[in-house]
Amino acid sequence: MKSIRADLDLCLKWQDYRLQPVDINSDMNVSRWTVNRFGGHYDKIKLTEVDRLWSPGVYFRNSKSTQITQALLPLQYMEIWPDSKTVHMCIRFRVYTECLLELSNFPFDSNHCYFELENLERLRLHMEWIQTPDGNSQVRVMHRFTGYCQPIGFNTFHPLPKHAHFHHLNEDHRKSLEESNVFNNQSCVYGAMKIVRHINYYIIRYYTGTFLCMCICCIGPWITILAYPGRTILSATVLYAVIRVSHTGYDEVPARDVVSFYWWFWCVQFFIYFCIMEYALAIAWFYFAREKTEFHKRGLDTPDGHYFGKNGWYRYGGHLMDRFLHWVYGPIDFMASPMHRNKVDYFARIFLPSLMILWVMVYLIATVSPWATKYRYY
Secondary structure, three states: OEEEEEEEEEEEEEEOOOOOOOOOOOOOOEEEOOOOEEOOEEOOEEEOOHHHOOOOOEEEOOEEEEEEOEOOOEOEEEEEEOOOOEEEEEEEEEEEEEEOOOOOOOOOOEEEEEEEEEEOOOOOOOOOOOOOOOEOOOEEEEEEEEEEOOOOOOOOOOOOOOOOOOOOOOHHHHHHHHHOOOOOOOOEEEEEEEEEEOHHHHHHHHHHHHHHHHHHHHHHHHOOOOOHHHHHHHHHHHHHHHHHHHHHHHHOOOOOOOOHHHHHHHHHHHHHHHHHHHHHHHHHHHHHHHHHHHHHHHOOOOOOOOOOOOOOHHHHHHHHHHHHHHHHHOOOOOOOOOOOOOHHHHHHHHHHHHHHHHHHHHHHHHHHHHHHHHOOOO
16 A cells, blocks of 8 residues: 555536525625626626535545645635536645555556545535646556445434444334435545556666676676686676665665565676676686696596595586587687686576576566556557
């Protein structure tokens, strides 16, 4: 549940047959709105003292707080058409209303916000239209619609407590009491809007930058391990940039639960951490290969497979990796120059881009596909 602030111009129009003809020259505080006279009468009157006339008791039932916007004076006015006994009243409100937002697929989500108006006097309401701005840099209003909602109030003239018991009343009396408190099904109306987010905003500000950071990490295995200052600074700078962007993105998510936006940042950070670990493994393999070559020159037993067994899965996995790298790069002797032909780096040149593409495809299928099937322009 999210609280949304809205500045609303509420305009009500009704007919009150109790209105009597008004003498403009009397002491009633009215002003001429249209000066066309027909038979000595004004066709429209603007009333400055709105408390002088009856108005329907409507309220925003799903709002947390409502207040009339104040300028020099409260922003409200009333117009009267004496011939048709029609009254038109407009008031500017600032409403804090609750809007149920489903943000699990943020920012590929769409939500509906409702502004519910109910009349406690059991009068029939009808909302003709709702007009809202088209949106801002982050969200867009796709659709606006109105309808009727289920009244939940009680008759203010004949209140019926929820905890009342009628065991001592006969059936007809009990039914009459209940019917007197059943509201008109049209005494509650709502105006609603469907809100979607501008995906371009998030693509440009978050997804593109973090995706390029992953691409930069894929460049690391192509740099020799001898250039450790460059590779270290490259990885650390990319990681710092992603963390900064992630914290900015966290602040824009109006939810406390885990959303798909978080998963993107977490996986990008994990990918960069994985690139840093790859560089550490490349350095370790370089020293391991150099020691193994020296042991062979001395005719000593090599230390490879000491903890995992020389003929176990460790050796079998090494043979599989050699066969794969030879199939991709050709018959390269990785033991000849482990500094420049590092087996870990050569494997990471294939594995890291593949992992990145796989993750992006899974993310697109899980988040963008459901959004794309529901999203359409009106």
